[in-house]
Amino acid sequence: MAKKNAFYAQSGGVTAVINASACGVIETARKNKDKIGKVYAGRNGIIGALTEDLIDTSKESARDIAALRHTPSGAFGSCRYKLKSLEENRREYERLIEVFAAHNIGYFFYNGGGDSADTCLKVSQLAKSMGAPIQAIHVPKTVDNDLPITDNCPGFGSVAKYIAISTREASFDVASMAKTSTKVFVLEVMGRHAGWIAAAGGMASSEDCEIPVLILFPEVNFSQGKFLKAVKEKVKKFGYCSIVVSEGVHDRSGKFLADQGLKDAFGHAQLGGVAPVIANMVRDKLGYKYHWAVADYLQRAARHIASKSDVEQAYAMGKAAVELALKGENSVMPTVVRKSNKPYRWSIGKAKLSRVANVEKMMPKSFITKDGFGITKKCRDYLAPLMQGEDYPPYGKDGMPKYVQLKKVAVKKKLDKDFKVK
Amino acid sequence: MAKKNAFYAQSGGVTAVINASACGVIETARKNKDKIGKVYAGRNGIIGALTEDLIDTSKESARDIAALRHTPSGAFGSCRYKLKSLEENRREYERLIEVFAAHNIGYFFYNGGGDSADTCLKVSQLAKSMGAPIQAIHVPKTVDNDLPITDNCPGFGSVAKYIAISTREASFDVASMAKTSTKVFVLEVMGRHAGWIAAAGGMASSEDCEIPVLILFPEVNFSQGKFLKAVKEKVKKFGYCSIVVSEGVHDRSGKFLADQGLKDAFGHAQLGGVAPVIANMVRDKLGYKYHWAVADYLQRAARHIASKSDVEQAYAMGKAAVELALKGENSVMPTVVRKSNKPYRWSIGKAKLSRVANVEKMMPKSFITKDGFGITKKCRDYLAPLMQGEDYPPYGKDGMPKYVQLKKVAVKKKLDKDFKVK
Numbered sequence: 001m002a003k004k005n006a007f008y009a010q011s012g013g014v015t016a017v018i019n020a021s022a023c024g025v026i027e028t029a030r031k032n033k034d035k036i037g038k039v040y041a042g043r044n045g046i047i048g049a050l051t052e053d054l055i056d057t058s059k060e061s062a063r064d065i066a067a068l069r070h071t072p073s074g075a076f077g078s079c080r081y082k083l084k085s086l087e088e089n090r091r092e093y094e095r096l097i098e099v100f101a102a103h104n105i106g107y108f109f110y111n112g113g114g115d116s117a118d119t120c121l122k123v124s125q126l127a128k129s130m131g132a133p134i135q136a137i138h139v140p141k142t143v144d145n146d147l148p149i150t151d152n153c154p155g156f157g158s159v160a161k162y163i164a165i166s167t168r169e170a171s172f173d174v175a176s177m178a179k180t181s182t183k184v185f186v187l188e189v190m191g192r193h194a195g196w197i198a199a200a201g202g203m204a205s206s207e208d209c210e211i212p213v214l215i216l217f218p219e220v221n222f223s224q225g226k227f228l229k230a231v232k233e234k235v236k237k238f239g240y241c242s243i244v245v246s247e248g249v250h251d252r253s254g255k256f257l258a259d260q261g262l263k264d265a266f267g268h269a270q271l272g273g274v275a276p277v278i279a280n281m282v283r284d285k286l287g288y289k290y291h292w293a294v295a296d297y298l299q300r301a302a303r304h305i306a307s308k309s310d311v312e313q314a315y316a317m318g319k320a321a322v323e324l325a326l327k328g329e330n331s332v333m334p335t336v337v338r339k340s341n342k343p344y345r346w347s348i349g350k351a352k353l354s355r356v357a358n359v360e361k362m363m364p365k366s367f368i369t370k371d372g373f374g375i376t377k378k379c380r381d382y383l384a385p386l387m388q389g390e391d392y393p394p395y396g397k398d399g400m401p402k403y404v405q406l407k408k409v410a411v412k413k414k415l416d417k418d419f420k421v422k
Numbered sequence: 423m424a425k426k427n428a429f430y431a432q433s434g435g436v437t438a439v440i441n442a443s444a445c446g447v448i449e450t451a452r453k454n455k456d457k458i459g460k461v462y463a464g465r466n467g468i469i470g471a472l473t474e475d476l477i478d479t480s481k482e483s484a485r486d487i488a489a490l491r492h493t494p495s496g497a498f499g500s501c502r503y504k505l506k507s508l509e510e511n512r513r514e515y516e517r518l519i520e521v522f523a524a525h526n527i528g529y530f531f532y533n534g535g536g537d538s539a540d541t542c543l544k545v546s547q548l549a550k551s552m553g554a555p556i557q558a559i560h561v562p563k564t565v566d567n568d569l570p571i572t573d574n575c576p577g578f579g580s581v582a583k584y585i586a587i588s589t590r591e592a593s594f595d596v597a598s599m600a601k602t603s604t605k606v607f608v609l610e611v612m613g614r615h616a617g618w619i620a621a622a623g624g625m626a627s628s629e630d631c632e633i634p635v636l637i638l639f640p641e642v643n644f645s646q647g648k649f650l651k652a653v654k655e656k657v658k659k660f661g662y663c664s665i666v667v668s669e670g671v672h673d674r675s676g677k678f679l680a681d682q683g684l685k686d687a688f689g690h691a692q693l694g695g696v697a698p699v700i701a702n703m704v705r706d707k708l709g710y711k712y713h714w715a716v717a718d719y720l721q722r723a724a725r726h727i728a729s730k731s732d733v734e735q736a737y738a739m740g741k742a743a744v745e746l747a748l749k750g751e752n753s754v755m756p757t758v759v760r761k762s763n764k765p766y767r768w769s770i771g772k773a774k775l776s777r778v779a780n781v782e783k784m785m786p787k788s789f790i791t792k793d794g795f796g797i798t799k800k801c802r803d804y805l806a807p808l809m810q811g812e813d814y815p816p817y818g819k820d821g822m823p824k825y826v827q828l829k830k831v832a833v834k835k836k837l838d839k840d841f842k843v844k
Contacts, residue, residue: 014598016591044601050611074598081602083780101554161754161821169494170439176496177465178438185719206820208825273698275716293718294697297607300592306726306823342819380820385721387821392812397764398628398727398802399583403594405631 003035004106004234006325009042009049009055010074010141011119015155016133016162016303017314018111018141019065019075022320023068025109025139028059030172032369035326040247040411044120044229044286046110046119050092050419052099054411063088066403069315069394072303075406077364081421083119086126088416093126095419101132102414107325108134111318114140117333118357124331136320138333138353141314143300145196150335154317155300157310160200163189163244164387165203165293171242174291178240185242186292188275191298192248195219195363197299201244202375203383205399212238213374216278218248223255228285245278272395298314304401308389309344320348330385344385425457426528430479431464431471432496432563433534437577438584438725439736441497445490446740447561448479453548457748462525462833466499468532468541472514472841476833483777490827491737493706493816497828500695501607503843504537507545511775515548517841523554524806524836529747530556533740535564539755540779559743560755563736565722569616570781571773576739577722579808581731582622584724585611585666586809588717588792589626593633596697596713600662606653607664607703608714610697610719613671617641619786620719624797625805634660638700640670641785642794644679652706652795657710667700701722706814721811726823731766731809735780742770763805765805805835 008025012019017179022041029036041055042048048055055076055283057065068075083092083244090370100108110120117138142145145156170184174185191197205211210233216222234241250256258274275279275292282288339345367379374377375383432440451458463477464470470477477498479487490497505514523528532542536768537562545559560574562569567578589609596607602811613619617639627633638644654673672678680696697714704710735758742756753775761767789801796806815823 006538008600014595044598046599074593076598078598079602080599105500164821165726165823166720166724167823168825169725170719171725172435172493173719176432176498176500177502179469179499187720193606203820203822206822208818208819209822209825231426275690276695279434279655290715291718293715293720294716295720296593296713296715297595298588298609298715298717298720299606301595302588303591304587360606385822388819389821390814391819392814395812396628396630396807397810398585398625399731400590400625400631401587402632403590415539 004035005037005104006107006109007042007049007105008039008109009111009302010076011045011116013300014074014078014141015141015300016072016158017154017311019068019071019073020311020314021111021139021141021154021318022075023065024284024315025322026065028319028322030090032322032326036107037104039074040105040244043408045079045081047081047421049096049099050421051330052413054103055408056411058113059409060372060406064406069311070303071153071403072301075407081419082115082269086122093122094124097127097130097132097134098315098415100134100169101281105333106134108141109321109356110136111141112137113144114147114356114358114360117353121331121357122296122362135325135330137325137329138164138356139317139321140333140335143197144191144194146194146360149358150337151338151346152386154314156196157307158164158302159197159299160203161307162299162305163197163200163256164203164293165305167201167213167242167244168209169233171204172291173215174240174242181289183235183240183288183293184290186275187242187244188289188294189244189245189246191218191362193218195246198246199367199375199379200383203380203387204242212241214241214243215373215375216243216245216249217368217372218250219368220248221252222249222326224281230371231282232286244276245274247274249274266293274343281408306391307387308391310388312389316348324350341381341385344388423842425459427526428461428529429464429471430499430529430531431462431467431533432500433467433538434500434502434534435565435601435722436500437563437565437722438494438580438728439576439733441490441495442733442736443561443563443576443740444497444531446489446737447744448487449630450744452746452755453754454748458529459526463498465830467501468505469501469519469843470501471518472843474835474837476525476592476706476810477830478833481831482828485826486826490726491733493825494723498830505541505698508548515544517754518545519549519556520837521556522556525833528557530558531561531743532558533561533563535566538567538713538779539775543753543775543779543788547768557752558745559747560752561739561743562755562757565619566613566616568616568782570783573768574758574808575762576732576736579729580724581619581721582805583729583809584721584727585619585622585717586625587664587727589664590622590631590633592715593626593635595663598666603711604713605657605662606712608697608701608712609664609666611666611668611718613640613668613781615728617668620666620668621785621789621797621801622805625802625809626664631644635662636663636665637665637795637797638665638671639790639794640668640672641790642711643674644671646703652793653704653729665700667696671696725815727811729809731808733813740772744771763803763807766810796815822833
């Protein structure tokens with residue numbers, strides 16, 4: 001049989017650098033045309049595979065594929081769609097394998113977090129048992145930095161950089177206004193369970209640029225009394241205070257400070273709006289004038305200030321995924337292995353998907369200061385290299401970054417049955 | 423009498439580039455040491471002058487002063503403190519003139535918006551009538567872009583760039599998620615009365631990068647019916663929609679969509695939180711899943727992505743202010759005069775403060791599309807040059823921008839009376 005085609009899909013929340021991984025996958029596959037046929041991408045992630053809605057990436061110019069490296073978001077569309085367990089919906093997995101077989105797909109590159117690592121693993125297992133083997137390689141991606149084994153996840157370093165810079169900038173602003181106006185600034189950041197992104201707010205302050213920052217981690221049960229005392233102390237000492245609050249902050253009973261009662265397609269609680277809750281608390285109890293911001297998508301889409309380390313690693317993970325496939329590997333994920341901090345050196349390792357799937361890496365306790373509101377030196381040493389370097393996109397004469405919008409030409413369908421995604 | 427000293431102060435909300443103006447003032451004064459003595463800065467703006475709390479900028483190194491050019495916010499502190507009218511509080515103006523006389527200050531450089539232009543004018547008039555003449559030069563600054571005569575205001579171009587880029591980036595994000603998740607993204611931006619900043623959101627979409635953006639201007643009375651219809655149409659056509667909403671959006675009766683009932687020191691209503699109002703409206707009436715962000719201080723402090731035009735003009739305005747003073751001018755403000763759009767060329771003009779003070783420049787009607795939700799080509803041609811070019815700050819090994827924190831050494835007091843600021 002002729003050489004096999006590859007399938008690539010983006011899963012879950014997108015990042016500033018997930019397209020750099022796509023770029024790594026496609027460019028590396030193109031360099032190995034003798035071994036890999038075409039790279040088909042799922043339109044809107046795995047839904048594209050289920051509905052046989054594939055994009056032929058060979059129709060995209062080399063220039064446009066190269067531009068993916070500096071384009072945020074998911075160029076082929078992503079989705080929040082978690083495949084059920086094999087027992088609950090075996091039909092979905094079988095359909096994937098049918099679609100892959102119909103398009104002579106032998107390589108499955110799935111770019112996502114813990115849930116998609118699990119899907120990746122199951123597809124590989126079932127394909128084997130069905131006699132239609134697929135090499136399934138997971139490409140790590142998550143702003144939440146919560147995948148195990150890998151030192152860090154592509155996507156995280158750029159959010160960290162954005163949050164740290166934004167916190168420093170807003171803090172400079174508040175410092176100049178504090179005498180007669182705003183004394184407390186609150187920035188709400190992503191992170192439901194793990195405080196990695198919130199921790200990055202601590203990088204706003206450094207030895208050569210001291211800034212009073214308090215961090216509210218999801219790992220630390222919120223205590224109003226302790227928090228207000230800390231704010232008051234900072235304002236007394238510095239005249240102002242910045243607060244970086246994770247959307248997932250909750251009290252001792254587990255109640256989120258801002259629970260809107262919504263759930264997303266993965267069944268996760270949909271949060272938002274904890275910043276105004278904290279801000280109003282500060283005003284009501286301490287009387288300080290406040291401002292608050294909610295970064296939301298801006299933080300994970302901010303390709304304009306992406307970390308160079310992050311972009312390089314995102315690309316490298318995509319490239320490594322293809323290289324692992326060519327070496328005959330299956331059910332694995334390339335990882336980042338940290339070699340040293342100063343200077344920052346890293347290499348590429350690999351992890352078995354059975355050890356990655358559905359495992360959530362939390363912040364080590366040793367990364368949070370004893371008072372629960374700050375980050376330790378150990379945390380700083382971990383974060384700094386991930387935020388290192390700038391990787392600016394090109395800009396047009398209108399002052400705007402040149403991000404690419406692909407043509408996304410559909411592959412002709414080969415199956416006669418439609419598949420309804422539930 | 424020996425050469426006179428100069429006084430410089432920052433007023434009102436700070437910007438990403440107001441320190442570039444400070445840099446322009448101080449560096450130009452330093453180059454003219456034969457004519458200008460020391461530059462004293464007001465600690466926390468005009469309050470520093472009233473309380474005789476002056477900062478001796480001659481104690482700052484040339485390197486630190488140069489670093490002001492790439493440091494956001496107000497390095498000497500600003501304040502929201504509007505002097506009352508001469509009739510209501512003549513004592514305040516007299517105190518200013520006493521302090522200036524005590525420190526041999528002959529030049530008053532006031533860096534702010536419409537209110538501070540008014541203060542500047544009155545100080546000059548009163549000083550003259552009191553026989554202690556002061557050359558008062560206003561240095562334009564406002565993110566709101568609402569000063570008359572000058573083509574644009576330093577500070578605005580960088581906010582515009584930030585909002586346009588953020589809107590483009592978040593829109594790319596939503597586009598990739600829209601199939602199964604978020605279909606509508608709402609970004610709240612500054613601008614109480616004038617929609618200049620909101621208009622910049624329209625630049626997210628361009629000929630070579632089409633994005634469905636709806637803008638809610640304070641200039642256009644909000645109509646829920648029309649708005650929801652427009653959102654529905656965009657989502658139908660593109661699969662998603664981004665909405666940029668000005669904090670000052672109000673209905674026909676003048677009621678703000680998000681009025682918290684707060685007022686700032688200038689007596690302006692303090693707004694915030696219109697984004698969640700709009701987002702909830704979209705969900706309740708159309709059933710679309712949404713995300714929303716509030717940029718708040720991040721937008722005006724975002725020096726990391728400042729517009730090069732803006733930085734250059736901010737510096738040039740500071741430099742020109744000193745040069746105007748040296749030419750014997752009084753009660754004037756340097757202005758930006760646009761010469762051509764393509765290529766963008768501008769020169770420096772001047773305006774009498776009597777024509778600047780308390781005049782608010784609104785968006786021309788011809789800048790808003792007929793449906794009230796977009797910007798016209800005329801508006802694009804106006805905005806693009808102001809957002810042109812990047813002017814990146816230097817970065818450290820921790821991935822953070824190197825912004826300067828000055829020493830701010832106090833000048834010894836010479837008056838024996840304290841002055842209580844009301």
